[in-house]
Amino acid sequence: MRVLLPVARGLAGLAPGVGGPLLGALLLRCLTPGWVLLRPSPPARLLAWAEEAVAVARRAHPSRPVRLARALALHAHALDALGRHEEACAVVADAVPGAGLSQAQTAFVEAEFATIRSVLADALRAGAVVADVDAKVTALRSLLALTRRADATDVHASCVRAFAQARTDRAVRAWERATGEPYPTFVYRPTTERGRGSNPAAR
Template sequence: MPWRDRRSRPARETAEQAVGASRTLAGADPATGEPWLAAALDCLAHHLGRLDASADETRALRELAGLYARLAESRPDAYEPHLAAALDDLAFCLWRDGAHREALEAGKQSVVAYRRAAARDAQAYEPELARMLANLSVRRRDSDSPEAAVAHGREALAITRRLAESAWAAFQPLTADRLRILGRALRRAGDDAGALACFEEAETVLRELMGDGAGESYEAALAATLSALADNLRSMAEVHLTAGRADEAVSALRGLFALTRRADGSDVHASCVTAFARARAQAPDEVGRAWQRAMGKPFPSFVYRAPPA
């Protein structure tokens, strides 16, 4: 049995006992017992998550969110932040389990609750509001509303930029993450140029952070950003080619070619090879002339650079 399960199973049993005792107290004295029941349910949901008991975890979080909603009616300052956090956890579980519509609704409610909490105490809850907006952007991107995903992404990024002004070390890495989230939402909404600006800025932010001596900490984020940037440029080149805009297609191809000279990922190089091959096959004369005008040299016949071993 894994170490985590050996520790979590007895913890679950203890948490379930605490929930049972708190239910009894809440039935006899709601004012005293319901806050204890909420704390016990929160603890139980945590241990159920560690045990991958998905259905039980979701059930506990549903009850917890409902309980915090009731408590927040009379004491919003004390319980609304807990309600927002419970709804956020519930949204995660529902999305994981495939209940996407319910997950989106829980996420929206969490944003509303965090927004009210942040209005009372911005320093404490604006970071959480930005995080939940970013989560909601990701979930809405591929579901009900790409435009809403863009709006959530923009707000999450704006809050994070503002927070980074006074706490750069804590929030500048999150700025890069939220630039990437917004970029993907913009792509899904059909704004490739806006997405390109986000991915390029995210790369700049990450390289600056890596230049401060924390290179390994941001390697994965940089790789994800460069991959998204390459795919965006490849898509832009294809769209311009299809529309007969050779000069614009070459601009995207030039960006992709330059990217392969500063990126080692095989997916980046594959995007470059694919884009150049399609351009050569689809409009060789127009692209060749546009490349010659822009670069003063013939369209390259070979663009792949093998990553270092």
């Protein structure tokens, strides 16, 4: 598939209406290879493909939000694979199901992002127990923001464990210095229309 990318890029430049969708489909296929591609691509190349796939999807598929959501999810995965967890969280935060999706399409998009949110929560929880206190606080802040956006039991549980495991006198002081807020002793689930959760804030 990857050998066809230069051809698809050229066609997208000459005839965007035809080449754009083709290029987008090829990029998504390269980012989700099957068993035939025995040698995985380097993470940096996957990230470049993912960034290109998002750009192409925004241009070529304004009426196909599922394809854009797929590209955004793969972009977040690629950032996570390179250890750029905070940037991946930002991608996930911006990627919400758009208007006009069917119920099945909405379920598909939500499943895509539930997976990457869970992966990111685990990665950030691991980052919250490192020795460097500034890196610890950065990971905790990203994890708390992710938890506040996601009404997900596994993400919430990772956040609660991370704050408990990371708590030291130095971490508390660094948190309060960086945020101007008390160190959370409990992280509430976000309040939703379904009535779950009790408070969107961290206490």
